[in-house]
Every structure is written in C-alpha cells, then in structure tokens.
Amino acid sequence: MRPFELAAPATVGEATGSTGTFLAGGTTLVDLMKLNVVTPHRVLDINGLPLHGIDTGDGLRIGALERMADIAAHPGVYPVISRALLLSASQQLRNMASIGGNLMQRTRCTYFRDVSMPCNRREPGSGCPATTGTNRMHAVFGTSGSCVATHASDVAVALAALDAEVRLAGPDGERTVRLTDFYRTPAGSPEIEHDLRQGELITEIVVPRLDWAGRSTYVKVRDRQSYEFALCSAAVAMDVRDGIVADVRVAAGGVATVPWRLPSVEAALRGRPATEESFAVAAALATDGAKPLADNAFKLSLLPRTIVRALLEVTERSR
Amino acid sequence: MPARLDAPMKVTGDAKYAMDHNFPGMAYGYVVVSTIAHGEIESMDVTATKSAPGVLEVYSPFDPLALGPVSTPMFGETWVPLRDKEVTYAGQPIGFVVAETFEQARDAAMLVGVSYRELPALTSLVDGLDTAVAMAPGHVDEPPELTVLEEGVSSIEEAFAASAVVVDATYRTAAQNHVPMEPHSAVAVWEAGELTVYSGNQGAHLPALELSMALGLEPSAVRVVNPFVGGAFGGKGQTSAPAFLAAAASRRLGRPVKASLTREQVFTATAGRAATVQQITLGADRDGTLIALRHDSWCSTDIAGSFIEPTSHGTSRKWYATRNLAISQKIVPLHLPPTTYMRAPGEAPGSFALESAMDELAEALGMDPIELRRRNNSLAPPGRDLPWSSKHLDECFRIGADRFGWAGRTPGGRADGDWLVGMGVAVAMFPAQRFPASVGITLNADGTVDVQTGGADPGTGLLTVLSLVGAESLDIAADRIRPRIGDSALPPGGMSAGSTATASAGTAIMAGAAQVIGELLTLAASPGAPFAGEEVTYADGRVHGQGHTMTFGEVLRATGRPGLTAVGSSAPGEEMTKRSFSSFGAQFVEVRVHRLTREARVSRMLGVFDGGRIINHQTARNQLMGGMIWGVSAALHEGFEIGVGEVRGRVANADLAGYLIPVNADIPDIDVHFVEYPDTLHNDLGARGLGEIGTVGVAAAVANAIHNATGIRVRHIPIRIEDLLA
Numbered sequence A: 001m002r003p004f005e006l007a008a009p010a011t012v013g014e015a016t017g018s019t020g021t022f023l024a025g026g027t028t029l030v031d032l033m034k035l036n037v038v039t040p041h042r043v044l045d046i047n048g049l050p051l052h053g054i055d056t057g058d059g060l061r062i063g064a065l066e067r068m069a070d071i072a073a074h075p076g077v078y079p080v081i082s083r084a085l086l087l088s089a090s091q092q093l094r095n096m097a098s099i100g101g102n103l104m105q106r107t108r109c110t111y112f113r114d115v116s117m118p119c120n121r122r123e124p125g126s127g128c129p130a131t132t133g134t135n136r137m138h139a140v141f142g143t144s145g146s147c148v149a150t151h152a153s154d155v156a157v158a159l160a161a162l163d164a165e166v167r168l169a170g171p172d173g174e175r176t177v178r179l180t181d182f183y184r185t186p187a188g189s190p191e192i193e194h195d196l197r198q199g200e201l202i203t204e205i206v207v208p209r210l211d212w213a214g215r216s217t218y219v220k221v222r223d224r225q226s227y228e229f230a231l232c233s234a235a236v237a238m239d240v241r242d243g244i245v246a247d248v249r250v251a252a253g254g255v256a257t258v259p260w261r262l263p264s265v266e267a268a269l270r271g272r273p274a275t276e277e278s279f280a281v282a283a284a285l286a287t288d289g290a291k292p293l294a295d296n297a298f299k300l301s302l303l304p305r306t307i308v309r310a311l312l313e314v315t316e317r318s319r
Numbered sequence B: 001m002p003a004r005l006d007a008p009m010k011v012t013g014d015a016k017y018a019m020d021h022n023f024p025g026m027a028y029g030y031v032v033v034s035t036i037a038h039g040e041i042e043s044m045d046v047t048a049t050k051s052a053p054g055v056l057e058v059y060s061p062f063d064p065l066a067l068g069p070v071s072t073p074m075f076g077e078t079w080v081p082l083r084d085k086e087v088t089y090a091g092q093p094i095g096f097v098v099a100e101t102f103e104q105a106r107d108a109a110m111l112v113g114v115s116y117r118e119l120p121a122l123t124s125l126v127d128g129l130d131t132a133v134a135m136a137p138g139h140v141d142e143p144p145e146l147t148v149l150e151e152g153v154s155s156i157e158e159a160f161a162a163s164a165v166v167v168d169a170t171y172r173t174a175a176q177n178h179v180p181m182e183p184h185s186a187v188a189v190w191e192a193g194e195l196t197v198y199s200g201n202q203g204a205h206l207p208a209l210e211l212s213m214a215l216g217l218e219p220s221a222v223r224v225v226n227p228f229v230g231g232a233f234g235g236k237g238q239t240s241a242p243a244f245l246a247a248a249a250s251r252r253l254g255r256p257v258k259a260s261l262t263r264e265q266v267f268t269a270t271a272g273r274a275a276t277v278q279q280i281t282l283g284a285d286r287d288g289t290l291i292a293l294r295h296d297s298w299c300s301t302d303i304a305g306s307f308i309e310p311t312s313h314g315t316s317r318k319w320y321a322t323r324n325l326a327i328s329q330k331i332v333p334l335h336l337p338p339t340t341y342m343r344a345p346g347e348a349p350g351s352f353a354l355e356s357a358m359d360e361l362a363e364a365l366g367m368d369p370i371e372l373r374r375r376n377n378s379l380a381p382p383g384r385d386l387p388w389s390s391k392h393l394d395e396c397f398r399i400g401a402d403r404f405g406w407a408g409r410t411p412g413g414r415a416d417g418d419w420l421v422g423m424g425v426a427v428a429m430f431p432a433q434r435f436p437a438s439v440g441i442t443l444n445a446d447g448t449v450d451v452q453t454g455g456a457d458p459g460t461g462l463l464t465v466l467s468l469v470g471a472e473s474l475d476i477a478a479d480r481i482r483p484r485i486g487d488s489a490l491p492p493g494g495m496s497a498g499s500t501a502t503a504s505a506g507t508a509i510m511a512g513a514a515q516v517i518g519e520l521l522t523l524a525a526s527p528g529a530p531f532a533g534e535e536v537t538y539a540d541g542r543v544h545g546q547g548h549t550m551t552f553g554e555v556l557r558a559t560g561r562p563g564l565t566a567v568g569s570s571a572p573g574e575e576m577t578k579r580s581f582s583s584f585g586a587q588f589v590e591v592r593v594h595r596l597t598r599e600a601r602v603s604r605m606l607g608v609f610d611g612g613r614i615i616n617h618q619t620a621r622n623q624l625m626g627g628m629i630w631g632v633s634a635a636l637h638e639g640f641e642i643g644v645g646e647v648r649g650r651v652a653n654a655d656l657a658g659y660l661i662p663v664n665a666d667i668p669d670i671d672v673h674f675v676e677y678p679d680t681l682h683n684d685l686g687a688r689g690l691g692e693i694g695t696v697g698v699a700a701a702v703a704n705a706i707h708n709a710t711g712i713r714v715r716h717i718p719i720r721i722e723d724l725l726a
C-alpha cells in the first residue's frame, strides 16, 4: 500500500466535484490497495453520503450504499436478487460491502491481482498472461485477444436479468444507464470496464417492476459450498401459465467479461412447455459464440446444465 | 478441568501466540520475495526503499545479514535466506526491510526494484517424469526400489502374468501447503549476547539449535519460546525464514524485531506437500487374494531435491498381504517452492492411489470392497518377520459397516431427488513411532506438580495429555498438574511430529513419575524425616507408612524442601526388533453429486480407528475429525495451481480466496469411533499416534464414493466439477 490522503465528502456534489477514488465498504478497494494493484493518492470515503434506502413500492430502488446483507434480508426484494446476494462472499463481507461497490468490483483474475505479472487491464499494453496461463476461472463470452477476465459480481447477473438500471450523479448532473449497457466488454481496451465518467458516482440501482419476478432464482455452481466465486451461474425469472412459458429472463455469470444476458435462450423458451426437455433444448443455445480457453472448455457443458437447473427450480416453485 | 486445558485461553483471547509478544523499541520486518522461478539476482535497487518513511535497514544478498549454513542430523539442511543470489523458485525470500512500523516496512518493501538474469525453469512434474531420479525417502530405512518375491517367482511381471485379474492405473495428486492459521513468524529479542525468539513451531529445541548454528552462537545463548502454536502440520518443524531474518536483524540493530510472512507468502516462502504421480498394478486371484502389487511413485520437489514424499514406501510396502511386491520412489526436482513433511507425508497421497486401485480391483472382481480388504489383511509387512503388535482393522470395518449402513450400498449407487448418492471406503494406516523425549516432573511443597517439556501443542491436545498422564502416573487429580510446554529451556521432548508426542512424552512422564516417587519415598524415610526408618509406599498422592500417611506436599514441607524434581526419559527401544507398529482405521464416506451441475458434496463420514489406548477422547476425536476434513479438502478442493504455460512457476492461487479449503458448509457431521486396545508392546502407556491417520484414506473413500454414485472413476485429486460432467 502507498500512503494516501483520506477525505470524507458530506454531499454528493462535494464527492463528485473532487478528485479521488471512492471508498464504500472497502472490501475490494482496500484489498487491491494492499496488493498495490490500485494506488490512489486520494481516497474519498463516501459512507457519509445519503445513498441509502430500499424502496419496493414500484419495482425496486436501492441506494448505492445499502449493504449486501441488508438488501438480501429485505422481504420485498425479488428472490433472484436476494439469492444472488446470499450466495456471494461471506456474511462478514456482506455486512461491509455496498451494492454500489459490488457492481464496481474488479475482476478476480489472478494476474490482475499480482503486480509482478503483466496484465492489460491493470497496465494497458503489457499483455495478457491468462490467455496462455491459468484460465479455468476465466470467461468464454465477450472476450478479446487483450483480456479474458470474468466479471465477478453475482448480483449484477441477477440485476441484468431484470433489466435494472443504475442512476449516476456526476459533475455534469444525473443520468440513468441500463446495467447491461453500463459494462464494457474488453475489446482492445480492457482497462475501460464501464461507462462511468470522471467524477461520476452510482447513487441508486433501479429495477423496473416485474409482477412475476417473485418466481425467480439464482443458481451458482462453484468448487465449494460457500465463500467462492461462480464457475458458472444462472439468474432466471419465469412466468409459467398452464404449463407454458409465458415470459422469461435468463442471464449467466462466471462465464463472461460482463454480466451476460441470454436473449436467444429466452426467445427459445417463450411459448414452449415448461419441461426439462424443452429447457434443455433452449439452454443449449446459450453456448453459441463461446470461445473456450485451455482450462475452461467445461463451462460450455456446465452452463446449459446450470440454466436448466435454475429453470427447473423456478418451475418447481411456481407449482 | 476443561477437556482441553488451553481452550478457555484460546477462545477468550488470553493465549499469547508468538506475534502477540511486544517489546519496547521493537522494529518490524517485511520479507521481499522473488518473482521469477529460476535465475540470478543481478541487482537490487533499494534507494527508494531506504528513503521511505520509517525505514531502518534493508537487507539483501548484496547487503546480507550474518547468517551461516544450518544442518541437523534429523532434518538435514535447512535453507537460510539471503546467503546467495540464486533464485530457484518464485516467491523465495530475497530481501528483508526493517522499519519502525509494520505498514512502513510493507510499503517500503513494495519499492524494492530487482533485476534478474532469468534462466529456463522446470516447473512441470509431468514433463520431468522421464528424467526422474530414484531416491529413498530420508526417514525410511529402505532402498528406493524394492522387490519382495515369493519363492519360485523370478520377477513381478511373472507374478502379474499368473494373476487371473489385473488392474493397472495411474493416479495424480496435487501439491499442497499446510496453510496454518498462524503464518510463519517470529519476534526476536537480542539482549546482552543472548537471543530469545518467540516463534510458533513444533518443538522449541530444533529451532533453537538451528538459530544458534545460523548465528554462530553457543546453543545455550539461544532460547526459543512458543507456548501456543496456530497450526503446524509438519510445516513448522524447521526454522522459518522470518525467524532467521528477525533474529539476525535484531542482533544487527540491537532492537527487538518482529517479522511475519503474509498469507500469500506462506504458500511459497515455506515448504509444502509434493505433487505426485503414482502408477499401481494389482494382480489377484478370482477370490480376491493379491498375487502381486506394484506401486511406482514420482514426486515433485525443489531443485535441491530436499524431500521425498514416500507414497510407495508409506503405503504399499506394508498395507496388504500380497505374495509379490515391487515398489519404487523417484523424484523430479523443479523450480518450485520446497517440499517437506505434511500431515501423513506419503500416506495421504499414497493412500489415494492404493485405496482407489483396491476399489478398482473390487469392481473388476465383482466383490464387496470391504471383503476384498479383509481377504488381504496383512499380519506383518510383506517379507518381514515382524508381526503387527496389535491390529484390529477387521473389527474397525465390521463396526464401521454397521454404523454406516454399508449393507444399504448398491453397486450403481442410488438417487435421492436430483442427487446421485454413493458410498466408498478406504483403509487408513499410519506407523506408530516414538521419538526420544524427556519430561521434567517437579513435586511442589504446595501440593501441585509441574510437568514440563520443550515440545509443542499446535492444537493436538498435548498440553492436556501431559496433565492426564501426569495425574495418572502420580495418582492425583489432574487439576493439580501444571503442564508447561514450548520452551527450549525445558527438557527436550514431545516434539509434535510423526504423531509421536503422546506416546513419547507420555512414556517419559511415566518414567519420570516413577523416579520422583522413588526419591520422595527415600526422602520421607530418611533420618529425621516424618517416616524415618519406616517401610513406606506411595498411593493417592500420599506417602503411606506404618499407621500414618502424609501428602507429598506435607512431606516436602516437613523436610523443608520446596520441591523434588526428576527428569524422565523415553526412546524407541528393543520393541522395534520384535514387532511392527501401526495405527489402523476404516474410513467411510457418503457423497452426493448433483445430476445436472455435478457438484460433489460429502454428506456423511465415519472413521473407526484402532489407535491403541485413548488418553483423552475429546482431543483424540478432534484430531481425527480434523484429519478427516483434511482428507475431504484434498479430495475435492485443495491444490496448487501452476499453469502449464506458466514459465514463471508462479502459484496462481496463492491466497485463501484461490486456494480452496472446505468451509463449514462442505463438512457434514463426522462420526469418529474407537476400538480401544492398549498397545503395551509399543510403549508402557499403550497409546499410539492419532494426529495424522485421520486424513489417510479419506480422499480415496471420497473418490470411491463418487464412482459408486456416478460410475465415473477420477484418478486425480482434487476432483472437480469438470471431472464429473461426462
């Protein structure tokens, strides 16, 4: 860690008007500072800002500083969101970590976190050792020759499935961006991860009202039962009427450089019977366009299975 | 008295571990490690580091600390940092920054610039198999390649040709690290030419000796203290890099120095368990009788070839009554972190291979896996005339099968909703040994007793065992015993290694107690003493004479003595020429695999153990449960990830987020059961070791259960989801 200056802005305007790196729960930022991966000169502690509240009146509005644990425990939050949160990190981390920070968390790519190694995302142009090195945890979608790292957030996958938006405040005012547009696949510049401009802050997460989102779930497949990132995950919400899929949302995690919405799978499910056979046919489309690496080709087999399992869980619950 | 004496202190935070020691004027050291696997350090730029706030000194191979070479009879050479510019693995200590605070030392260490002359690195065990070298494990008294043939059989191949059924397979196990909760660390205090080092280790005397060698001091000038140890598992026998560095820096600076590896550094700057490749061929008659067993092992090690993981010698050499046997051990030196003893070295990875192979044989024969093992029960290691002193493995299996519901197992497993359920078993064995040990026993005038030895209790329960055995040997209540361990100023003994501490220290206590009772009786009956001239006996903590009795405290007070001390000693003796000694166990595991997403989770576990006399059921159970959890970890989670294209030999998952060990949710209720047959042929106490056997066999039992559930045979550990997607 390098010595840094710490400030605590009292208002959103003060925060967005000053230069520095925002600190919320610190569970990503402080970790990366200790590893010298990020070396801010100035840290802005935003925990005093009024970015709180969970409003379930019309859809869902969540203040950016709400803690993961509090959101997960809120009875009005759609199951896919609370499950994605509960299956994230550990209770201790969920007590500290904010939802804004969660959406902004950095990749867990082992090379990104080790300053003795090259990494295009950390040091543009230095190279990407993951393409030839250890890449079991890495992505098969949205990758490029310059970066193959997954986006590690679970709740972002659930939010992407539900067409969530982020509200941003910045020196030039406020704006709202769809979460799926907010994140950037790496292409030639993996260091640009999102559409956040200089000084901009996430103030709120907005999930549009979806009356049947109560029938939703998040399935996370990983190497141990808890406290581990996804090898593969599926966020699913599904409206089944008379045994037929009336409408559905599907997104995948652990497999892509950004939360990965699967419109082709959704289209193939709509109007079809809610049976395992028809789920399997639709889920098989999920791997179209995948680019497996040496260690992670198994995700092409695992992803459709994960989606089918999630769809079955929701079907079970809708009965 | 609590079941574990140190528990109240540990749960309330009163237990003072090495790093909890603070002294006025103390400085903090931070270790700098290499970032390449092989090469020479050409230069180190420490200008920015030296001018960073709070920095006192920067040591490196260019500005080294006075540290000499270290070698001991039992452990051989111990690596001492900063003695040369050669780098032989990534993550090797190459520098030491000392500053006024920990943060200042850490931040300044990040500013060290190192330039290397990089050389090609060997990092792949598989690539090195062809050039492997035969090497006998250091602590095994047999050649690296060994064959036992029945009369009239000219080669092991001939024995296989004569076998009705032959199975042959190759197994692989991952490299691991002990990952103790307490990282390797030390606080060194240099005062008036004498050094005191507080450091968690497995016995205070070895590091004291090693530090005195490295620093060129008289052994008596170094004292090592470690009352509490936050886990060791074989990885804290020899002196750690931070201890050498803190000690030498403290001498140079004339200030106390505290140093610890970071969690990430523990994975490389210490030594871990080798990766192994093992080929096993089993030949049997149709009735399951083993005709031939061949077990060839290759293990990774550091470039100095410092440790041989005895997978063949530790298992197939002894486990089954095979008529013909051929085993070998080869090493593949690599530019990877050093390897060393780790809980059940040899037995843990070796049993994965052997006990998987036995399961494959049972399947090939269409025979129940327990029945196959029963038919090949050994009465002595093959070709040796020394029968097992006390072996009740069949009983372990019988009781285990009953408790576990083994009769309900079907060859193809069963389904429970979306989960495929299977059961597996494996044998566990671990040699019963003793190391030379001395324990001091002092009867005090206030009626208490000190029982003291230099060894360590890294969570094993030794401290409590000292009380219990002391109380039994002196026929008094355990709460009158004041046990002390973890200080090189105490008699050498009770080193926590090789599952020997209870048997070694326990018998030394018995010997010491007999001695001190003898001295007490002599004193009591001596002229002028309360029992002068009487016929005296000792029982119940009292001296009994003709018609009157006194407690030993009263005798001491009456004779004006503050206390009476004896040092009891024990060591392996002639029993070793008469019998073979081992602990035994039967491991039962039930596994569930999701039919779609293929996560394998252990749902039930039972271990039934034949470990001689059990001195403390709770700490014994705790040791075995811990060992069994290690087995699950090895089977499903744990292992170094070193990428194939990883020219820098970097451990990709060197932190606790990437190096997976099970969380609570991965571990079911664990049933541990003992058959208790005191093994007094081994030692007077009748206790054998329990610290390591718990982990032996578990990984195979898990793999066997997965095979039962899914029909998929995985021949490597850890077993992961991709292995089960077929």
Ligand SMILES: Cc1cc2nc3c(=O)[nH]c(=O)nc-3n(C[C@H](O)[C@H](O)[C@H](O)COP(=O)(O)OP(=O)(O)OC[C@H]3O[C@@H](n4cnc5c(N)ncnc54)[C@H](O)[C@@H]3O)c2cc1C
Binding pocket: A021, A022, A023, A024, A025, A026, A027, A028, A029, A030, A031, A064, A065, A087, A088, A089, A090, A093, A096, A097, A098, A099, A100, A101, A102, A103, A104, A105, A152, A153, A154, A155, A200, A201, A202, A203, A227, A228, A229, A230, B657
């Ligand atoms: C061991 C471990 C395991 C984990 N496992 C999981 C897991 O399984 N699933 C999962 O989803 N996550 C996991 N995480 C990640 C964890 O969820 C994130 O670290 C956490 O959500 C980040 O939130 P924070 O408030 O602590 O953010 P901080 O660390 O404070 O900030 C993170 C980043 O976001 C920026 N930031 C914070 N708030 C805002 C804002 N309002 N607007 C703009 N920028 C902002 C900061 O500048 C910083 O760059 C794990 C983390 C750890 C350490």
Ligand code: SF4
Binding pocket: A107, A109, A110, A111, A112, A118, A119, A120, A121, A122, A127, A128, A129, A130, A131, A146, A147, A148, A149, A190
């Ligand atoms: S995958 Fe991306 S984050 Fe990882 S090393 Fe390559 S560029 Fe860096």
